[in-house]
Amino acid sequence: MNPIIPETFGVDIAGETFDLPIIALSDRRAIALLMVIEMGVRFGDLVGDAMVARFAALKPDIVVGSATLGIPAAIEVSRRFGLDQYVILQKSPKFHLAEALVEDVRSITTGGSQRLLLDRRSIALLQGKRVLVIDDVVATGSSMAAAIRLVRRAGAEVVGAGAILAEGHAWRHALGRDADLVTTLGHIPQFDIVDGIAIPDAATEYTARTGASHAFGQDNRNVGRWSAG
Numbered sequence: 001m002n003p004i005i006p007e008t009f010g011v012d013i014a015g016e017t018f019d020l021p022i023i024a025l026s027d028r029r030a031i032a033l034l035m036v037i038e039m040g041v042r043f044g045d046l047v048g049d050a051m052v053a054r055f056a057a058l059k060p061d062i063v064v065g066s067a068t069l070g071i072p073a074a075i076e077v078s079r080r081f082g083l084d085q086y087v088i089l090q091k092s093p094k095f096h097l098a099e100a101l102v103e104d105v106r107s108i109t110t111g112g113s114q115r116l117l118l119d120r121r122s123i124a125l126l127q128g129k130r131v132l133v134i135d136d137v138v139a140t141g142s143s144m145a146a147a148i149r150l151v152r153r154a155g156a157e158v159v160g161a162g163a164i165l166a167e168g169h170a171w172r173h174a175l176g177r178d179a180d181l182v183t184t185l186g187h188i189p190q191f192d193i194v195d196g197i198a199i200p201d202a203a204t205e206y207t208a209r210t211g212a213s214h215a216f217g218q219d220n221r222n223v224g225r226w227s228a229g
């Protein structure tokens with residue numbers, strides 16, 4: 001695939017600017033890729049501190065993180081809440097998960113359908129608890145919706161849902177009323193590729209025109225501008 005111009009998109013995450021690489025998903029679509037596991041330790045601190053500041057009032061009993069890229073943030077958040085145990089929703093059916101609770105997910109990055117699994121042995125950790133669900137990016141909302149369903153099937157109350165980034169707005173429709181549970185630390189659009197140039201898709205771009213959501217908060221005031229990179 002030919003190089004895309006520009007190469008990066010600058011996004012404000014919890015008050016700091018990060019230049020994310022713009023990666024083609026197809027000849028016509030691209031995303032600004034947040035590869036959490038390549039962002040370094042300090043990024044984990046930034047995300048953990050910002051998430052805990054936003055969710056402290058909800059007093060969660062336990063944090064649930066979605067594999068794979070939701071795991072680092074879930075651990076950072078758990079650590080800051082002083083919670084030793086956390087629950088990870090797995091993507092691949094590990095042999096010991098034969099008896100897992102399962103929900104279907106559609107991913108924009110892999111293009112295919114996936115599954116999210118909750119190990120039955122973790123149900124006891126969740127039953128009757130106030131749960132905070134954490135993921136890296138909420139895009140279609142499919143993964144977040146599946147995580148929320150799994151947590152509820154385990155008999156827990158979802159008191160909040162955090163993602164480092166919101167990508168577009170489709171997740172709001174997918175989540176319906178549960179979109180009100182979601183807080184994100186930044187927002188990115190998806191991109192149309194026209195003649196090798198990545199153009200933020202008007203339908204997914206966050207601008208003042210579309211009206212600020214309380215779910216985004218003030219940390220999104222700088223989003224949508226081009227990075228120098």
Ligand SMILES: Nc1ncnc2[nH]cnc12
Nearest residue numbers: 031032033034109137139
């Ligand atoms: N922009 C993005 N970066 C990383 N993971 C994603 N999943 C969906 N959109 C993504």
